[in-house]
Amino acid sequence: MLEIKNLQASVVDIEDSEILRGIDLRVNKGEVHAIMGPNGSGKSTLANVLMGRLDYEVTGGDILLEGKSIVDLPPEQRAHLGMFLAFQYPAEIPGVRPWQFLKAALDARADARGEEKMTVRNFSKLFDEKVEAVGINPQLVKRSLNEGFSGGEKKRNEMLQLEILQPSLAILDETDSGLDVDALRIVAEGVNSMRSPDRSFIIVTHYQRLLNYIRPDVVHILVQGKIMKTGGPELALEVEKDGYRNYLPAGATA
Amino acid sequence: MTFATVPAAVEKYSTAFEAAETRKNSESPAWLNSTRRQAWATFSELGIPTRRRGNELWKYTNLRPLAEAEFSFGEAGSVSLDALKSNGPWDDSWDTIVVVDGVYSDSLSNLHGTSGLVAGSLASAISSGSGEVERLLSSLAGREEYAFTALNTAFIDDGAYVQIAEDSSLDSPVQVVFVTSGPGHDGDSSRATYPRLLVDAGENSSLTLIETYINLSGSAQLTVPVVEIFAGRGSVVRHHRVQMENEQSFHIGTTRVNQLADSTFSSTTFAVGASIGRNDIHTQLAEPGAECTLRGLYMTGGQQHQDQEISTTHAKPHCSSHQYYKGILSGRSRAVFSGKVVVERDAQKSIADQKDLNLLLSRGAEIDAKPSLEIYADDVKAAHGATAGHVDRNTLFYLQSRGIDEDAAKAMLVRGFAEEMLDDFKPKALRDFVERVTDYRIKILLDESDTIGTA
Ligand SMILES: Nc1ncnc2c1ncn2[C@@H]1O[C@H](COP(=O)(O)OP(=O)(O)OP(=O)(O)O)[C@@H](O)[C@H]1O
Ligand SMILES: [Mg+2]
Numbered sequence: 001m002l003e004i005k006n007l008q009a010s011v012v013d014i015e016d017s018e019i020l021r022g023i024d025l026r027v028n029k030g031e032v033h034a035i036m037g038p039n040g041s042g043k044s045t046l047a048n049v050l051m052g053r054l055d056y057e058v059t060g061g062d063i064l065l066e067g068k069s070i071v072d073l074p075p076e077q078r079a080h081l082g083m084f085l086a087f088q089y090p091a092e093i094p095g096v097r098p099w100q101f102l103k104a105a106l107d108a109r110a111d112a113r114g115e116e117k118m119t120v121r122n123f124s125k126l127f128d129e130k131v132e133a134v135g136i137n138p139q140l141v142k143r144s145l146n147e148g149f150s151g152g153e154k155k156r157n158e159m160l161q162l163e164i165l166q167p168s169l170a171i172l173d174e175t176d177s178g179l180d181v182d183a184l185r186i187v188a189e190g191v192n193s194m195r196s197p198d199r200s201f202i203i204v205t206h207y208q209r210l211l212n213y214i215r216p217d218v219v220h221i222l223v224q225g226k227i228m229k230t231g232g233p234e235l236a237l238e239v240e241k242d243g244y245r246n247y248l249p250a251g252a253t254a
Numbered sequence: 255m256t257f258a259t260v261p262a263a264v265e266k267y268s269t270a271f272e273a274a275e276t277r278k279n280s281e282s283p284a285w286l287n288s289t290r291r292q293a294w295a296t297f298s299e300l301g302i303p304t305r306r307r308g309n310e311l312w313k314y315t316n317l318r319p320l321a322e323a324e325f326s327f328g329e330a331g332s333v334s335l336d337a338l339k340s341n342g343p344w345d346d347s348w349d350t351i352v353v354v355d356g357v358y359s360d361s362l363s364n365l366h367g368t369s370g371l372v373a374g375s376l377a378s379a380i381s382s383g384s385g386e387v388e389r390l391l392s393s394l395a396g397r398e399e400y401a402f403t404a405l406n407t408a409f410i411d412d413g414a415y416v417q418i419a420e421d422s423s424l425d426s427p428v429q430v431v432f433v434t435s436g437p438g439h440d441g442d443s444s445r446a447t448y449p450r451l452l453v454d455a456g457e458n459s460s461l462t463l464i465e466t467y468i469n470l471s472g473s474a475q476l477t478v479p480v481v482e483i484f485a486g487r488g489s490v491v492r493h494h495r496v497q498m499e500n501e502q503s504f505h506i507g508t509t510r511v512n513q514l515a516d517s518t519f520s521s522t523t524f525a526v527g528a529s530i531g532r533n534d535i536h537t538q539l540a541e542p543g544a545e546c547t548l549r550g551l552y553m554t555g556g557q558q559h560q561d562q563e564i565s566t567t568h569a570k571p572h573c574s575s576h577q578y579y580k581g582i583l584s585g586r587s588r589a590v591f592s593g594k595v596v597v598e599r600d601a602q603k604s605i606a607d608q609k610d611l612n613l614l615l616s617r618g619a620e621i622d623a624k625p626s627l628e629i630y631a632d633d634v635k636a637a638h639g640a641t642a643g644h645v646d647r648n649t650l651f652y653l654q655s656r657g658i659d660e661d662a663a664k665a666m667l668v669r670g671f672a673e674e675m676l677d678d679f680k681p682k683a684l685r686d687f688v689e690r691v692t693d694y695r696i697k698i699l700l701d702e703s704d705t706i707g708t709a
Contacts, residue, residue, distance in 0.1 A: 051655050054647070079657035091652040095673030096666055104666065105656040112657070144670070161656065 001066065001200045002027040002050075002169055008060035009049045019045045021225035022061065027169070027218075030197040034211055035204045036236060037222035038244045043204045044088050046222070047173045050202075051085040052078050065169070079105075080112040082168035086158035086175045088204075093145040098157065099127055101145055102164050109165075126164060134159045135186055151178040159190050166194070171202045176210040188213030208240040221247045261301025263321040268298075270327035270446075271408055278411055286380060286410065289392050293407035300401040311400075314590040314622040315561045320504045320530060325446035325476050330355035331435030333470055335362055342431055342468045343496065343687035349373055350429040351414045356447040358412050370422025370459070376450055377412035385417050391452055394482045394510035394538075402506045402534075406448040406480040413450030416463065420456035420486070427462040427681050432479060434499075436471040445471070449479035455517075458488040464684055466496045467505065469527065474502035481509040485517035487541070492520050494679055496688065499527035501556060506532045513573075515541035522678035523550030523579075524688050525560055526695050534563040539573035539601075547576045551675035553692070554587035554619070555699045565594040566606070568631075574605035580675055581612040582668060583619035584699035591640065593625040601631045608638035613645065613671050615703035644705050661700070668696050 004025040011017040019042045027033050037043050049056045050063060052075035062069050070078055093101070103123055110117045118126070131138055134156050146154050155175050162170055175187055191201060191214050203214065211219075211233060219235040220227045221244065228247040229235065238246075271294055279287050302321040303312045333354055338344065351373055352362035358375030365373055372384065379387045392410070395403040414430045432449040455461050463483075469475055477499060485491050499505045505528040513519055523533050537546040552560045566575040581589045591610040608625040623640035645667050653663035672692055679685045 051651075053651050074660065075651060075654035076657050076659045076663075079655055085655050087652065087655075091646070091649040093649055093652070093667065093670055095670030101653075101656070101666070104658055104662070108659065108662065109657040144673075165656070 001029045003064040004061070005064070006061035007046075007049070007058065007063060009045065009056045009058050012055055012057045018059065019056070019225050020049065023222075023225070023227055025220065025227065027200045027202060029200060030195070031217045032191075032195065032201040032203065032214060034216040034219045034236060035202060035222055036206065036219065036239055041222050042225040043222055044173050047085055047171045047202070047204060050171060051075055051083060076108065077112070079167075080109050084162055084165055084167035084170045086162055086170070086172040088173040088177070090146050090154045090158055092147045092149075094147050096145045097143070098141040098145050098160070099124075102127065102161060105165065130160055130163045134163065134190065135183070136160060152180060152183050155179055156183060156186065159187055163190055163194070168198060169200050169202070170194075171204070173204045174206065175203075176205055176207060184210065185213065208236040211236045223247050224249060261299060262304045263302045264298050266324065267405065267446075274327070274409060274411070281381075283380065283388070285388055289396065290408050290410060293392075293396065293404045296399055296404035297401055297408055300399065300404065303401050311563065314592070315530065315532065315559065317530070320476070320506075323444060323474060323476070323504070325444045327446055330357040333362070333433055333435045337470055338362065338431060338433060338468065341470065342466045342498065343429070343464065343684040345427075345681065345683035348427045348429045348464070348681070348683075350431060351416070352431045352433065353412070353414055353449055354433050355435050355445065356412060356449055358414065368424060368426070370419040371424060371428065372415070372417040373428055374415060375412055376415045376452060379415035379452075384415070385454060387415065387452065390454060390482065390484055392482070394484075394512055395480045395508060400508070402478050403480050403508050406450060406478050406508070409448040410450055413452070415452050417454040418456050418459040418461050418489075421458045422456065423460040424462065427464050427684070429464040429466060431466045431468060432477070434469045434471055434475045434477060434503075444474045444476060446476040446478070449477065451479070451481040453481070453483040453491070455483070455485050455489040455491050457486040459486065460490040462492045462494075462681065464494045464496065464681070467498060467507075467527070469499040469503055472500060474504070474529070475499070476504045477506070479507045481507070483509065483511045483519070485511065485513045485519050485544075487514045487516060489514075489517045491518070492680075493522070494684060495521065495523040495533070496684075497523070497525040497527050497531060497533065498691070499531065501527065501529055501558060503528050504530050506530075507534065509533075509535040511535070511537040511546070513537060513539050513541070513544040513546060516543035518545050520547040521549065522675060523552070523562070524675075524679070524691075525550065525552040525562075526691060528558065528560070530559045530561070532561040532563065536565045536567070537575065539566065539568050539570065539575065542570045542572045544570075544573045545575070549577075549675060549678060550579045551582075551672055552579070552589055553582045553672075553695050553699060554589050555585040555695070555702050556587060557585070558587040559589070560587075561590040561592070563590075563592050565596070568595070568597040568601035568604045568606065570600060571602045571604070573601065575607075577608040577625075579610045580672065581610070581621060582615065582672065582696070582699060583612060583621060584615035585702035586616070586618035588620045589622075591621070591623040591625070593638070595627050595636070597627070597629040597631050597634050597636070599630040602633040604631060604634045604636075606634065606636040610640040612640075612642040613668065614642055614705065615645070615668070615699055616705055664700055664703075665693075665696050668700065669693065
């Protein structure tokens, strides 16, 4: 599904700003990978670079999706290929209503893939169903996208989009942060119900707690722009107990 | 302080004034003849305000191109109903008054004899002495020494008259369409028209008023409208102003509103047209408990210039005023927001706020935003602010990451910015129309855009 080879990235227009310093990662179809790591280690940068954010420049290495390089594709084309990013800090978009926005997103993807567009009626049905499933107040989605939403509401809204767009590779960047217990369960149930042999997940989290609900196949520890260790779910427990000190490069402090 | 300068461009209008005067004087009542002559005297003194230094009202708007342009003053031309319907908002169920080149058109107007409503030609209202026309006409827009109200008043002849009876609530909107048909009498010159609208909303009446300016010519025209609105005690007037002149034309509009006790006046302007467009609106909160909400959306591209001159006077206690405007600017266009609220000494417990937000889509576009509060009372709640920003790249990325391509994402964001103003246009046919024009304009403005999506 996804293969990241020696990926290096820096901030556009800032010299010596390398954040990702040679990442290798392979996510097979149907797998759930968790990425953990200290603040500022490059987790969100990785997620954003995967999705094609223009603030970052890939200075080395490659990203392959189904065997094809995507580093030169704009974000929308990556979305059309089935990628999705649930943002750590979702943007507020005045005057754009979630319904209209998601319909436009689905239509754009259908266009790009040469598929038939969903009818307004079917879409409305799906939308209402999912709004209920992720537990968003239906009044809220009549307003502007994310505008004035609480932190938790924004995250639920990311889940709503994830469930409607049904991507084949979903990257969740701290979707569990700032959530109450019920919301956390909703995120976990959402992900678990979407787990399938054709769909993969990369889940960035700080908390082992989420991984109690969503059992990852692989856990990676990202420190200072490099993956320092890869293992099974037990790795998350170790981090919970000991922090990241065991994974720091020699002589460094996190 | 006065300067001994020759008033600009007066002679260009004087032949027309004299001709009109000879023609109209025998037909008009004496009071009107004297109003016109007084107004002409005022205009002759002031001329077109081309001097900007020290002139707060025109500091950011250069009227030299207008002063230099030549206009003709021919008979009213003719337009087709289809042209009106396809170039402006229209709904057969509305009571619609059509004024072509300043003259009421009986055949194009669509009036339903709605009870509680007197609507039609201003000329007939004047000649029949209908309602309180004599007392009201030019009582708001005649007092001040202001060149363009004077110019319009000097040429008062016809236009539209709308009166709502006391306690009447109209279910359906009243629209007044001012249309410029085409060039003047010699076929190619520019035409000057002076649309006039008088609205008298009786005590406890309620009205939705749509004021539309359409220009069916492809060349430079001058439109100088003056609108006077009298909001009676407890009345509710919802006003919409749609300005769609062509991009060569000049539109210098003045609206004067007088609000009696507990009246509510809300107005939303949609200004997308003209080479130089000016929307000057003043609301006088003349008695306690009056409330006004002035809002608007302006969109400029190319070399367009849009000027919003928005002011409110709180004369009495317990009134509130809200000014909120939004601008979308591209190309090498320029916009001005000059918001002013005066709270007089008597006007305790006033609430006033002002806001002007602008979205700049190009480096060449420029906004001068100048909200100001002049407060002479001590118990007042007031706030003001103005901002100019660009389309945010984070937001753009967010939309793109969901599969929406860059161009569509930009259009969606700009449209989103406009949305809350469009929401004000409640009547369905009106809403559909402004939406259509907005989407069309956004495409053009984005073609001239150079500031978004770049690092
Ligand atoms: N656009 C940018 N411009 C400048 N610096 C940046 C930019 N994006 C990221 N950085 C820097 O790169 C480093 C990694 O940031 P990133 O957001 O990827 O960390 P993270 O692992 O997601 O942290 P957290 O756990 O706090 O979310 C940080 O030092 C951050 O300040
Ligand atoms: Mg992060």
